[in-house]
Amino acid sequence: MAADQVTPAAVEARGWGWRHASRIAWALSDVSFRIDPGERVLVLGASGAGKSTLLHGLAGVLGGEEEGESAGDLLVDGAPAVATRGRAGLVLQDPDSQVILARAGDDVAFGCENLGVPRAEIWPRVESALDAVGLDVRLDHPTKALSGGQKQRLALAGMLAMRPGLVLLDEPTANLDPAGVVEVRDAVERMLQAQPATLIVVEHRLEVWLPLITRVIVIGAGGVVADGAPAEVLGAQGAQLAADGVWVPGHAPAAPPPPRGLPGESLLSARDLSVARVKGRPVATGIDLDVHAGQALAITGPNGAGKSTLGLTLAGLLPPAAGGLTAATLLAGDAGPSPIRWTSRDLLTRIGMVFQEPEHQLLAKTVRDELAVGPRALGMTEDEIAVCSEELLARLRLSHLAAANPYTLSGGEKRRLTVAAAIATRPRVLVLDEPTFGQDARTWAELVAMLAVLRDEGSAIVTITHDLDVARALHADRFELGGAP
Amino acid sequence: MSTSTSTSASAKTQADAPARSFLRWRIVDIVVASVIGVAAGLIFLAWNVGYLGPKALLEPLLPGIQGLLDGPWLFAGVLGGLIIRKAGAAIYVELLAAVVSALIGNQWGGFLTLEAGLVQGLGAELIFLLFFYRRWSLPVAILAGAGAALAGGINNLILWYAGSGPAFTTIYLISTVISGAVIAGALSWVLARGIAATGALDRFGSGREARVRV
Amino acid sequence: MTLLDTQARTGALAGVNPVAKLGVSALIAVPLILTLDPVSASVALGLEFVLFLFAGIGWREFWVRTWPVWLAAPLTGLTIALYGQTSGEVYVDWFVLRISEGSLALALATMLRVLAIALPSVVLFITVDPTDLADGLGQILRLPARFVLGALAGLRMVGLFLDDWRALELARRARGVADRGRIRRFLGMAFALLVLSIRRGAKLATAMEARGFGAPGRRTWARESRFGAAEWMLLAVGAAISGIAIAAAVATGAWNFILGPAG
Numbered sequence: 001m002a003a004d005q006v007t008p009a010a011v012e013a014r015g016w017g018w019r020h021a022s023r024i025a026w027a028l029s030d031v032s033f034r035i036d037p038g039e040r041v042l043v044l045g046a047s048g049a050g051k052s053t054l055l056h057g058l059a060g061v062l063g064g065e066e067e068g069e070s071a072g073d074l075l076v077d078g079a080p081a082v083a084t085r086g087r088a089g090l091v092l093q094d095p096d097s098q099v100i101l102a103r104a105g106d107d108v109a110f111g112c113e114n115l116g117v118p119r120a121e122i123w124p125r126v127e128s129a130l131d132a133v134g135l136d137v138r139l140d141h142p143t144k145a146l147s148g149g150q151k152q153r154l155a156l157a158g159m160l161a162m163r164p165g166l167v168l169l170d171e172p173t174a175n176l177d178p179a180g181v182v183e184v185r186d187a188v189e190r191m192l193q194a195q196p197a198t199l200i201v202v203e204h205r206l207e208v209w210l211p212l213i214t215r216v217i218v219i220g221a222g223g224v225v226a227d228g229a230p231a232e233v234l235g236a237q238g239a240q241l242a243a244d245g246v247w248v249p250g251h252a253p254a255a256p257p258p259p260r261g262l263p264g265e266s267l268l269s270a271r272d273l274s275v276a277r278v279k280g281r282p283v284a285t286g287i288d289l290d291v292h293a294g295q296a297l298a299i300t301g302p303n304g305a306g307k308s309t310l311g312l313t314l315a316g317l318l319p320p321a322a323g324g325l326t327a328a329t330l331l332a333g334d335a336g337p338s339p340i341r342w343t344s345r346d347l348l349t350r351i352g353m354v355f356q357e358p359e360h361q362l363l364a365k366t367v368r369d370e371l372a373v374g375p376r377a378l379g380m381t382e383d384e385i386a387v388c389s390e391e392l393l394a395r396l397r398l399s400h401l402a403a404a405n406p407y408t409l410s411g412g413e414k415r416r417l418t419v420a421a422a423i424a425t426r427p428r429v430l431v432l433d434e435p436t437f438g439q440d441a442r443t444w445a446e447l448v449a450m451l452a453v454l455r456d457e458g459s460a461i462v463t464i465t466h467d468l469d470v471a472r473a474l475h476a477d478r479f480e481l482g483g484a485p
Numbered sequence: 486m487s488t489s490t491s492t493s494a495s496a497k498t499q500a501d502a503p504a505r506s507f508l509r510w511r512i513v514d515i516v517v518a519s520v521i522g523v524a525a526g527l528i529f530l531a532w533n534v535g536y537l538g539p540k541a542l543l544e545p546l547l548p549g550i551q552g553l554l555d556g557p558w559l560f561a562g563v564l565g566g567l568i569i570r571k572a573g574a575a576i577y578v579e580l581l582a583a584v585v586s587a588l589i590g591n592q593w594g595g596f597l598t599l600e601a602g603l604v605q606g607l608g609a610e611l612i613f614l615l616f617f618y619r620r621w622s623l624p625v626a627i628l629a630g631a632g633a634a635l636a637g638g639i640n641n642l643i644l645w646y647a648g649s650g651p652a653f654t655t656i657y658l659i660s661t662v663i664s665g666a667v668i669a670g671a672l673s674w675v676l677a678r679g680i681a682a683t684g685a686l687d688r689f690g691s692g693r694e695a696r697v698r699v
Numbered sequence: 700m701t702l703l704d705t706q707a708r709t710g711a712l713a714g715v716n717p718v719a720k721l722g723v724s725a726l727i728a729v730p731l732i733l734t735l736d737p738v739s740a741s742v743a744l745g746l747e748f749v750l751f752l753f754a755g756i757g758w759r760e761f762w763v764r765t766w767p768v769w770l771a772a773p774l775t776g777l778t779i780a781l782y783g784q785t786s787g788e789v790y791v792d793w794f795v796l797r798i799s800e801g802s803l804a805l806a807l808a809t810m811l812r813v814l815a816i817a818l819p820s821v822v823l824f825i826t827v828d829p830t831d832l833a834d835g836l837g838q839i840l841r842l843p844a845r846f847v848l849g850a851l852a853g854l855r856m857v858g859l860f861l862d863d864w865r866a867l868e869l870a871r872r873a874r875g876v877a878d879r880g881r882i883r884r885f886l887g888m889a890f891a892l893l894v895l896s897i898r899r900g901a902k903l904a905t906a907m908e909a910r911g912f913g914a915p916g917r918r919t920w921a922r923e924s925r926f927g928a929a930e931w932m933l934l935a936v937g938a939a940i941s942g943i944a945i946a947a948a949v950a951t952g953a954w955n956f957i958l959g960p961a962g
Contacts, residue, residue, distance in 0.1 A: 022696060060908075063513075067688060098902075113919050119921060119923065123921070359898075361873070363876070377874070407684050421874070512907055512908050516849050516901070519849050587824070597728055644732060688901055
């Protein structure tokens, strides 16, 4: 069907390294490997090992001399990677940051326009690219109405239309729900069948990708640590990789012990509750549930079912659209039975909320101040605040970052910080929206362990999650929110 | 002694001495400048409505004193220049902010809003040019804010206040320059530093300068 | 401008190239700016209302979009009335305030002028799709594609701003700081929004570069931007409106060049 078949690219790295201008340490150094055309490679390594940097380098988007320093050679088809833009396609992790234009067809055509493809050829390519990834939308479908999985597939289509010989995927499924993950993996498989290309994937969730790949390269400090067939490498390095945070099949992270006691009294109860973000348009109705002290509750369900909205309503941040949400006197004290009517200060000691996107909750200029925001709002003395902050910093292994700006922390560290900030004021109920989303195995284990401890101390934990492993690890009651009301 | 060999084969990056880097706009420069411009445009829109109250209060006190309220419309160019640090950044960001505020509808008519944006951006740009696009300190920012205010003030006098007397004209110009220097100049500088501290500007010179290397 | 929604617009103006609409806005504004008199402004305003009938927007939307204009025009006029150039009989003279026959006349003229210039711009731009505008600017006016498309990409962030803002508000309530200090909180939220947007922008820039944006070589356009009969006709209509308005002002002797002697 295509007039010119694209040939897969050969990749070679010879002692390649990169240092970002804003850092002292090299992100990667002395990486050497050779990849033959058509191979499908999975790149693994600990967080911060430089895997992303490698992919960005292959795509030629790391920036020039003013942004960093490189060493060695990185070659695509024998030519330096920076000079071969268009030969490699890169899909990134965040679905929202890759949508360039407002209409789906235009977005897919963007890459072709940049490569100077004649107009007559662009639209046929767009159609076949959308077909290849299985995205069945009209060309003028608004891109902001697409789900996360659809947006990632749109990005794949946009890349595919450029006919790249090298396909680079940088954690493409990290920010997606399980259904989206499968969609994207299937789309990649279908895509490679339609247009053979060399594939390099970085991911930390392996089982999804293992059937597709032929080779694994592990990157660590000082270059390539292991390189070979999947079974071999995982066999030899499996345990180490699992310790570094990769989700290696057969090396699941340790689950915390089961709850010590029985669940306590009900702290919050919802009766025939309807929740809505926009007034007059409820997303879920007829909800009956109880939140008990010393117990975990997992709210699950497909995308769009209203889980986040329910979480925000339970946390007293959104008003119930209909029905009742009552807080028991044990929780409410003298603040009244309706959480939405409580003041912001009242909420601090009663219901804490951890948002899905940590950056929405960062308020202060340093990590230490961030932990102090809640206690300060409560009116604790400076000494008490200092003690409380130090304790939390130690507990969450953030002490070495106490003076850093919260925005500069890594994803996992920001997540730990927002959880720490929420528990600084010891709320009896803690609501978390997708706490383990996109996290590696290590952070996952830490968060789950911490939540188990909080549960055993008598708090009520409500987590909204796609990840059923979390629900299992916390021995949580499950509340399934159906699809359409 | 550096042991690295650069893999950037493209001749153009080698030919550009660092001193001339203020001329070449990278894609990240353009997109981030656009984001700042759009955000500033939204602030302009809010201020388009918000300034009416203070204006009604200030006007009867002294003719022309409403120039003090001009600052919020002038900061886009200064902030853009301080963050992006390329030639034309001030004009581009101020113009884009004006485009956004014009397109969502405001009371001065699309075309003239754009023209005002262009003039105000030019005022700030000229100051940055005077310092050869190398000095981005607080005094420079203040001067750029004042420059934008002066240009915009003269523009407003010709277009909107054409029928006004000398008292009005003088007081207006003085008050708008003060507003520009403080709000558009000094506050923009503080804001740029605050944003740089979050690490959001690591790909820019302004970001790397403000942060300690980790 | 359909920044916040992508509803398809109907009406004769909807399909016209946005560059032409930009041109009309300029054609109406520039001549009217040169003079400060009630005749040219009111004639232009009258002719514009005829144009609005073809714009394809409902009355309700017209008022929703243009209310700031209707509010600001009299206020600007008020400024001139109170502090404008004095001439003719003086009605009020108190401290620096001076209302005179001349200043009232200038006030009326100013008010009409604001309406005559602003209203068509607002109405025209309601029917503009940002991507089409970018195509037009790049293909017809030949502005550099990097800037036009980079700006368009940045512009698209507006929609995301709203979602982020709501989340930021709720987060502050959850952290215990939403009870007092509204201004401080607003500024904090605005700062957070700016930081979030800049980060997202930097990521978007990488994504665009990964699709070959900014690479050397010629760029093609997938959507053709045409400038044909309909566009020229709209420009002619715009020129006619300002032409007739100016002619009326000169004919009645009301022409008052702003840079000329006061009168």
